[in-house]
Amino acid sequence: MLSETELLFLAGSILNFFFAYIIVRYIYYPKKSEQTYIFTFLAFNTVVYFIMGLFTSVEISIGAGFGLFALFSVLRYRTETVPIREMTYLFVMVALPIQNSILLKSDQFLQLVLTNVLIIAILFLLEKGRGFHPELGKKQIVYEKIEHIPVERRKELIADLRVRTGLDIIRCEVDCIDFLRDTADITVYYRIDHRDREFDPPPKGA
Secondary structure, three states: OOOHHHHHHHHHHHHHHHHHHHHHHHHHHHHHOOOOOHHHHHHHHHHHHHHHHOOOOHHHHHHHHHHHHHHHHHHHHOOOOOOHHHHHHHHHHHHHHHHHHHHHHOOOHHHHHHHHHHHHHHHHHHHHOOOOOOOEEEEEEEEOOHHHOOHHHHHHHHHHHHHHHOOEEEEEEEEEEEOOOOEEEEEEEEEOOOOHHHOOOOOOOO
16 A cells, blocks of 8 residues: 555646646647657656655755756757757746645645646746737748839838738848849748748749
């Protein structure tokens, strides 16, 4: 038979994984549909919780937590290819079990649940971009209708670029004009949605 401490540890591990799974499956994954880091997130979260469970003292657990954060900082500087968004979620996945383990050992069950719910709510709001401007993308294209280049015809230029590219362009900048070829290099800024992420405009006007 399992002791009360062992049952509490087991229940805490399930609760910790439950909150981590909600963050990864319902907040991180729907935004990008990227499965590359899901295993890493959940594995980190689970292993860190079990490591924290090996320490019976809260003071030792806090010290171990700071040590894991230091290790995470080194990892961050040595993994430049990992996108900052994924590194942020990895940070959350490492911090979550440390927090949950310490609160569980301190018998602060209500605070444990409330903090996890608040973290989930904050991540959800940030991913939805509530209160922020839409994410903007930037692309450079070659445009041949230089009669639309003058500043006074900028609205016509943007309207034509929207039709040709299918992007929700909100502004553009003319980088240079080649009068010999009757073309202009233009940088366009547009609102991003899932369809735009894989879009690559042709090198010349459609």
